Amino acid sequence: MSGIGMENKPKLVDENNLRIDGRKLDELRPIRIEAGILKRADGSAYVEWGENKVLAAVYGPREAKPKHIQNPAKAIVQCRYNMAPFSVSERKRPGPDRRSVEISKITGDVFESVLFLEMFPRASIDIFIEVLQANAGTRCAGITAASVALADAGIPMADLVPACAAGKIDGKIAVDLKKEEDNYGEADLPVAIIPRTKEIVLLQMDGNMSETEFETALNMAMDACMKIYELQKDALKRKYITDQEVDAEQVEKPNTSRGDNQ
Ligand code: CDP
DSSP states (O other): OOOTTGGGOOOOBOTTSOBTTSOOTTOOOOEEEEEOOOSSSSEEEEEEETTEEEEEEEEEEEEOSSGGGOBTTBOEEEEEEEEOGGGSSSOOOSSOOHHHHHHHHHHHHHHHTTBOGGGSTTEEEEEEEEEEEOSSOHHHHHHHHHHHHHHHTTOOBSSOOOEEEEEEETTEEEESOOHHHHHHSSEEEEEEEETTTTEEEEEOOEEOOOHHHHHHHHHHHHHHHHHHHHHHHHHHHHHHHHHHHHHHHHHHSTTGGGOSOO
16 A cells, blocks of 8 residues: 555465455454553553554543643643654654654544543643554554543543554455555555444545445444454453452451551
8 A cells, every 4th residue: 555565565365365364354453452551640551453562541631731722611632642663663763753643633533522521621631642563553553542541541431432444455355454464455444433323533544445345444444343342341341340359358458558567
């Protein structure tokens, strides 16, 4: 899709419709989500998605500073997507670039559509997404992680937001493209949805597809989002159960940490 080195293009889909990593066309890479992994953030999440490793931390709602950025009617959402220099094969220059500014903007827009911002006038909700290792699909992994981090912070919102891309490789529609598929494929279509209403809150497209292919890809991405939604809820449940167990243990053994010598 990026057009680089197309003369070395590998075969992306074999005669059995299997992909370079053995996946079927509608199969996601393995995904693991953990909620609440950072002590100092109000909410956090870590997502491993194939070879992607993404961390999300959330602060707020807290007073927006400097004051001139405040909105007296509602909270603002500030998002920073950042790729670590060591996250990609060719060292990425540290700091923001055009791509990370774009991804930060679209991610902030996604969450503006689900968070109940009117509840927190003059406040800011800050989302930090750190890509530690990248293998295509990091914006979707970032949105998926940030959504769990926002829920972990207890910030009121309409629903969790799962995200996943579908695309076109060797003329076939496939879900969740990895790096080689993204590089040598014909199109990539990242999608994020509000599962309860099936509203689409992110839709981007890189490359070319026919209208029918687009519809197939969109449906495939939305089906994948519903699977990811279950993993997000499961991560939050696991965190909540662990927290409850810790609380119960503290009730059973009060003040054990103080010791007898006080
Ligand atoms: O990551 P995502 O698919 O959301 O965004 P992309 O702009 O389509 O980038 C696809 C992939 O290209 C990234 O996930 C990285 O693996 C890689 N990339 C890179 O190697 N160096 C960069 N400076 C940017 C992206």
